[in-house]
Amino acid sequence: MIRACEPQWRQTLDDGSVGRSQEVGGFISMDSVKALSRSGPYWQEELIARLREEGRFGKMFATARHWDDLPVMDSLLNPAPSSPGDHCASGSVTYFTSGTLASPKRVTYTADDWRETVQHRAECLSALGIVTGERVAVLASFGPWFSGDNLVEALREIGANVLPAGVYAPHLPAVARLLDRLHIRTLVTTPSVALALSRHIDEPAFGRIVTIGERAPRAVRDLIESRLGARPRGLFAASEVIVGFEVAGKEDLYRWDPGRLHLEVLDGKGRVMPEGRGELLVTRRHGTATPLLRYRLGDLVDMVNPDGPEGPLLRHMGRISHGFTLASGVKVSRADLDRFLDDLSFHVYQAHFTVEHSEDGFDRLVLALGGDTAEINTRETRNKFIDLNFEIADVISCDLLDVEVRTFEQQVTGKRRIVIEETPWAL
Amino acid sequence: MLSVEQVFCAACRDPMYKNWLLNRPYPTPGSVEWQCLPSLTGADLKRAAMAGSGDSIRGETFYFSSGSTGHPKLVRIGSDDLRRVNTLCARFSRMEGVGSASRVMVLLPMGLWATGKITVEGHLEAGAQVFPVDLHGGVDAWQRLADEIRPTVISSTPSVLQAWAPHYRGPKLELVETTGEPLLNEARHTIEARFGGFVHDAYGLSECVVGVECAVRSGFHYWPDAVHVEILEPKSDRPVAPGADGEIVLTSFMQEAMPIIRYRSSDRGRILQKPCPCGEDIPRVLFEGRLAETFFMPRGVQVMPDDIREELQGLGSCCRISHESGRETGNTAAVLEIVLFEATPDQAAEARDKLLSGFPDIAELCHENELRLSIFSRELL
Numbered sequence: 001m002i003r004a005c006e007p008q009w010r011q012t013l014d015d016g017s018v019g020r021s022q023e024v025g026g027f028i029s030m031d032s033v034k035a036l037s038r039s040g041p042y043w044q045e046e047l048i049a050r051l052r053e054e055g056r057f058g059k060m061f062a063t064a065r066h067w068d069d070l071p072v073m074d075s076l077l078n079p080a081p082s083s084p085g086d087h088c089a090s091g092s093v094t095y096f097t098s099g100t101l102a103s104p105k106r107v108t109y110t111a112d113d114w115r116e117t118v119q120h121r122a123e124c125l126s127a128l129g130i131v132t133g134e135r136v137a138v139l140a141s142f143g144p145w146f147s148g149d150n151l152v153e154a155l156r157e158i159g160a161n162v163l164p165a166g167v168y169a170p171h172l173p174a175v176a177r178l179l180d181r182l183h184i185r186t187l188v189t190t191p192s193v194a195l196a197l198s199r200h201i202d203e204p205a206f207g208r209i210v211t212i213g214e215r216a217p218r219a220v221r222d223l224i225e226s227r228l229g230a231r232p233r234g235l236f237a238a239s240e241v242i243v244g245f246e247v248a249g250k251e252d253l254y255r256w257d258p259g260r261l262h263l264e265v266l267d268g269k270g271r272v273m274p275e276g277r278g279e280l281l282v283t284r285r286h287g288t289a290t291p292l293l294r295y296r297l298g299d300l301v302d303m304v305n306p307d308g309p310e311g312p313l314l315r316h317m318g319r320i321s322h323g324f325t326l327a328s329g330v331k332v333s334r335a336d337l338d339r340f341l342d343d344l345s346f347h348v349y350q351a352h353f354t355v356e357h358s359e360d361g362f363d364r365l366v367l368a369l370g371g372d373t374a375e376i377n378t379r380e381t382r383n384k385f386i387d388l389n390f391e392i393a394d395v396i397s398c399d400l401l402d403v404e405v406r407t408f409e410q411q412v413t414g415k416r417r418i419v420i421e422e423t424p425w426a427l
Numbered sequence: 428m429l430s431v432e433q434v435f436c437a438a439c440r441d442p443m444y445k446n447w448l449l450n451r452p453y454p455t456p457g458s459v460e461w462q463c464l465p466s467l468t469g470a471d472l473k474r475a476a477m478a479g480s481g482d483s484i485r486g487e488t489f490y491f492s493s494g495s496t497g498h499p500k501l502v503r504i505g506s507d508d509l510r511r512v513n514t515l516c517a518r519f520s521r522m523e524g525v526g527s528a529s530r531v532m533v534l535l536p537m538g539l540w541a542t543g544k545i546t547v548e549g550h551l552e553a554g555a556q557v558f559p560v561d562l563h564g565g566v567d568a569w570q571r572l573a574d575e576i577r578p579t580v581i582s583s584t585p586s587v588l589q590a591w592a593p594h595y596r597g598p599k600l601e602l603v604e605t606t607g608e609p610l611l612n613e614a615r616h617t618i619e620a621r622f623g624g625f626v627h628d629a630y631g632l633s634e635c636v637v638g639v640e641c642a643v644r645s646g647f648h649y650w651p652d653a654v655h656v657e658i659l660e661p662k663s664d665r666p667v668a669p670g671a672d673g674e675i676v677l678t679s680f681m682q683e684a685m686p687i688i689r690y691r692s693s694d695r696g697r698i699l700q701k702p703c704p705c706g707e708d709i710p711r712v713l714f715e716g717r718l719a720e721t722f723f724m725p726r727g728v729q730v731m732p733d734d735i736r737e738e739l740q741g742l743g744s745c746c747r748i749s750h751e752s753g754r755e756t757g758n759t760a761a762v763l764e765i766v767l768f769e770a771t772p773d774q775a776a777e778a779r780d781k782l783l784s785g786f787p788d789i790a791e792l793c794h795e796n797e798l799r800l801s802i803f804s805r806e807l808l
Contacts, residue, residue: 091527091551091554091555091556092551092556092557093547093551093556093557093558093559094556094557094558094576095559096572096575106575108556111551132485133485141561142537142538142543142559142561143533143537143543143547143558143559143560143561144558144559144560144561144572148537148538149537149544149547149559152488155486156486156487156488156506157486158486159485159486160485160486161485161486161487161488161489161503162487162488162489163488163489163539164488164489164490164538164539164544165538165539166537166538166539166561167538168538168563168791169794170783170787170790170791170793170794171538171539171787171790171791173780173783173784173790174496174783174784174785174786174787174790175539175787176784177496177497177784177785178489178491178496178499178539181476181496181499182489182501200784390568390571390572393564393567393568393571394563394564394568397563397564397565397568397795398563399794
């Protein structure tokens with residue numbers, strides 16, 4: 001039997017019995033078992049040794065010999081090239097993910113890494129029911145963001161026929177017509193974009209909807225189902241890593257593959273634990289261009305029932321240190337908001353961030369800043385907020401977000417107060 | 428690349444070629460038998476898109492080429508097709524000097540259109556480090572990403588680079604690649620002056636990628652194992668005399684999912700007869716302009732007025748369409764003006780909705796303030 005947690009893995013593999021296949025919802029566990037047996041019980045040490053030998057990471061692994069020595073990673077192991085023409089990155093493709101303008105996160109994939117990610121995602125999409133010959137539209141962001149390209153390749157890997165539609169609100173009426181012309185009945189997109197698209201769809205005729213990028217509350221799932229004709233199931237993934245797929249009929253419960261990932265949680269006491277509730281820590285076992293080791297993905301999860309018949313599962317509880325999520329799945333953290341306020345040229349004593357998600361999938365963000373209103377420049381504030389993150393600017397240019405800045409007089413206070421209000425889809 | 432046999436076998440399965448009488452032995456490109464074949468037009472591709480494809484190959488991608496989504500011209504590319512197209516694009520990159528030391532920012536449409544995807548993949552195959560960047564967001568977004576990426580090569584359309592040129596603040600490039608629309612000498616000089624890199628232009632359509640300029644920059648070199656280029660008389664399927672100009676007609680040895688045989692590009696050009704001073708012994712084709720009336724809009728968008736007329740059919744008795752580029756208007760935005768005769772104001776509003784839902788590229792330009800769309804109605808007195 002495959003176990004999700006390291007001590008149980010070792011026990012299983014050390015005693016020589018690699019286990020039997022468990023097939024749940026079409027997801028083939030036997031491959032994972034083979035992968036485990038190939039890599040052997042000491043893959044963690046091998047991974048550390050390999051990275052230590054690579055000059056790119058300098059002294060980062062000089063002292064780490066064992067898995068337990070590894071610290072939790074707050075940022076990507078990303079040896080950003082210091083000069084143009086970095087040879088170790090040749091033949092690689094680089095995407096960007098959330099981060100501030102000063103330090104946007106890049107995720108680099110070599111051909112092998114990319115292949116691995118595509119195959120992993122293809123397995124998840126296949127487990128979500130997508131089959132060879134199925135016509136699928138991908139309404140996700142393409143370059144410089146990662147998800148669109150990777151989804152299209154993963155779908156092609158399955159043998160599906162794909163329309164790479166992108167995420168751009170002015171294109172949605174045209175995309176709706178193309179879906180109709182091409183008789184496409186399967187969508188892969190974010191919940192917000194599914195709602196935005198639904199405005200242009202006459203018949204709720206879709207047979208399958210896979211959601212990505214953000215957690216869809218039950219009410220939103222109901223709305224999508226009523227407008228488009230299929231109840232969404234989630235694919236849990238980020239630019240850095242594919243995590244797993246939602247188990248049929250069990251919303252927010254995701255199955256993951258221990259042959260490709262090693263998942264742990266950081267519990268409330270700051271301990272790294274193999275199971276239980278806490279912040280998700282991800283290790284990608286096969287990526288080398290941008291390695292992930294005990295990487296904080298920013299999600300609160302409950303690693304549930306590793307011994308159950310459905311294999312290793314986790315329940316997605318929400319985001320950690322979460323500010324709010326914008327229409328195409330862009331996540332703005334509390335830390336981002338602090339940094340934004342700190343960088344303003346005037347002092348803000350109170351800040352209200354109100355995000356209104358409309359039923360049509362579009363967002364409106366109202367920033368109400370309290371301070372000396374004579375000092376506050378609303379235009380500059382708006383521009384600085386947009387500059388906070390590439391992705392925010394992108395959501396605005398895609399016409400999925402409107403940002404408004406308001407001011408109010410606020411007397412000096414000892415401590416800045418931040419209020420975040422997110423009205424989920426005005427439901 | 429595919430053999431003639433493989434391309435014709437694929438064509439036999441495709442309803443687009445059902446009237447072509449394709450029988451073995453299949454003709455050799457350039458032979459008398461080959462010249463007796465009919466040709467394929469953009470209208471044929473639109474009809475095929477409306478009727479649905481032939482036997483679906485697994486793992487196809489549908490790319491939007493042009494036309495409106497009421498009558499879209501779609502290109503179906505299979506996974507193996509894509510690999511072959513990528514191989515050709517990698518040859519382009521190598522001829523230009525792109526290699527493992529290059530950091531390439533591919534600034535092209537990344538979603539519905541094929542050009543961004545194949546450019547990324549071609550550079551990857553040539554060993555470069557590639558950064559795909561969609562066009563959304565305009566000059567500010569492009570510059571911010573360039574600051575972050577610090578590319579040595581940028582691959583984009585002439586009009587995008589021209590729009591960016593006055594605001595470009597580095598880094599200085601080694602090479603600039605242009606594609607997607609005709610590159611005028613003035614634009615080439617502006618781009619080279621502002622970006623600092625030698626400009627190589629490439630020629631191709633979504634339906635069939637063709638060739639690239641060498642350092643001599645006199646015509647586009649093409650590889651006969653990947654594409655067969657003919658020059659036919661614009662109004663017949665007869666070839667012109669060697670070296671004379673006519674319509675560029677293309678056969679792709681890369682695509683099986685949607686075979687492209689003797690496809691009329693609506694471009695005017697000629698095959699250059701003399702060897703190229705660069706020393707490459709592969710042939711060259713010179714692009715000389717468009718045959719069909721075409722509006723060249725910002726960001727490499729090309730729209731044929733006939734497609735607009737087709738989309739607006741039934742709204743008024745007829746329409747007059749005019750287009751001015753941003754340069755002509757003296758403003759930043761280009762202008763597309765449509766007058767619907769014998770139409771009501773409601774029909775003019777409907778026409779606007781139809782245009783924006785029918786032409787995603789026009790919708791994008793309007794949204795990004797690159798194009799001002801004006802539709803007027805003239806009622807019967």
